[in-house]
Amino acid sequence: MQTNTRRAAVLLGLAGVLALTACTGSTEPVGSSNDTSDTSKGALAMSFAGLDIPIWVDQLAIMEPIINEAGYEFLSDDPAWDIQTQVNDWENWIQRGDVKAIMGYPVQSDSMVAVSEKAQAAGIPVLGYASTWDGISYGVLLNNYEDGVRLGEEAGEWIKENADGSGAQPVALLGYWDTDLGRERSEGIADGLKNSGANVDVNEISVINLDDGYAAAQTQLAAEPDTKIWLGMASEPLQGAYQYLTDQGVAEDDPTYLLGALDATDEILDIVSIDDSIWRLSYILPAKQLAEANAELLISAAEGDAADDIVIESTKVTADNAADFYVDRQ
Structure with a gap:
């Protein structure tokens, strides 16, 4: 089997800036230190079930500058498909005190209900990626x-x-x-x-x-x-x-x-x-389109402007239009 060199390079490169420490249940902001700048509006968090899916890794890299430009720190984690790790990470985000919105794709949706409701009770909107569950406000949803x-x-x-x-x-x-x-x-x-x-x-x-x-x-x-x-x-x-x-x-x-x-x-x-x-x-489902929708909804939720779900539809790819969808060319 040939080595998937691009995936390895992307994962290693992103890992360096994410400073992910899922094994301890803690997380670090993307592209920044633990210190919150005086000018920061707070932090926004994105939690995928695992970072062995290239399109999710691509989205995180695209989301980071959008969220930073809006004045927020960007947090992420790598639960590695372990539900307890993901729950612990969200608990840590709630306890930080500066997280303004959380979006996620759960390892198991029903197991995220309690922590989602806890976040909501703390005034932190919870958003779904690709699916919904009890306790979320809105989501970037797929058909x-x-x-x-x-x-x-x-x-x-x-x-x-x-x-x-x-x-x-x-x-x-x-x-x-x-x-x-x-x-x-x-x-x-x-x-x-x-x-x-x-x-x-x-x-x-x-x-x-x-x-x-x-x-x-x-x-x-x-x-x-x-x-x-x-x-x-x-x-x-x-x-x-x-x-x-x-x-x-x-x-x-x-x-x-x-x-x-x-x-x-x-x-x-x-x-x-x-x-x-x-x-x-x-x-x-173009990574750029998904990432921009994720960032838009997170920012809107943090600022109290979110009003509805964002639904993304798949596009059929052929040899004729494939060049339009390369992440590395966008």
Whole structure:
């Protein structure tokens, strides 16, 4: 398996400025010291479930200067998919006394209700990213289920037009059912396939990152060597499967393969841009658009101006428009 050099570089670079110390339940502001400037309006906090997801890392880097420009410190953490760590981090933010708003994507939504209500009682608005739960004020919300249905339906139509007709086509669905976003997307993809009427045999595999996807492809092909349809609720696990397939000699433009996923990093855009790429379906929530919406809602909430959710819709990516979505070019 080739090393994902861009992901490693981004994670290492961001770690240096985040000064994340999730193992102790403490957090540091992004791009600043612990000391609050006399001119600071306070701090705004963003909490993703883990920093092994490149699009979340990209968003943090984009959000930092926007929030600093507005006069706030920027705090973040890395719970590393541990719910107790995330709860502890939020407790620490509440106790700081200068945090004006918190936004998060929980490891488990129901486990964040109590700490969210505690923050609200302390006068700190709590905002959701990608999903909602009891105790939040507003959120930057995604059409998770609908996006999944769209991917599943378009994949099903491709299967009907291109399958050899020799029976049910094995489909590897690289999903994730332990978070709201993952579950909604995964269920949407499965329902979309059903809606299409395609003759498929779906194997649902729970994965969360690139390494998981690589391992899942090994396991899937050992059980179903003829699997040529690969769908992902997120792009990174499917990228792992793509890497394994190409490592095994599958051509980047093999006409019998279909890969498709929601989300897209710059590396996925490179793959989609290959002539006749086997990565035929991709839907992007641009990191820049998401980050700007996150920062806007956090600032508005801190200043008492937030009035509604911000809903972000996915955009279909093709070789023709892929260049418009590169984070490194924005």
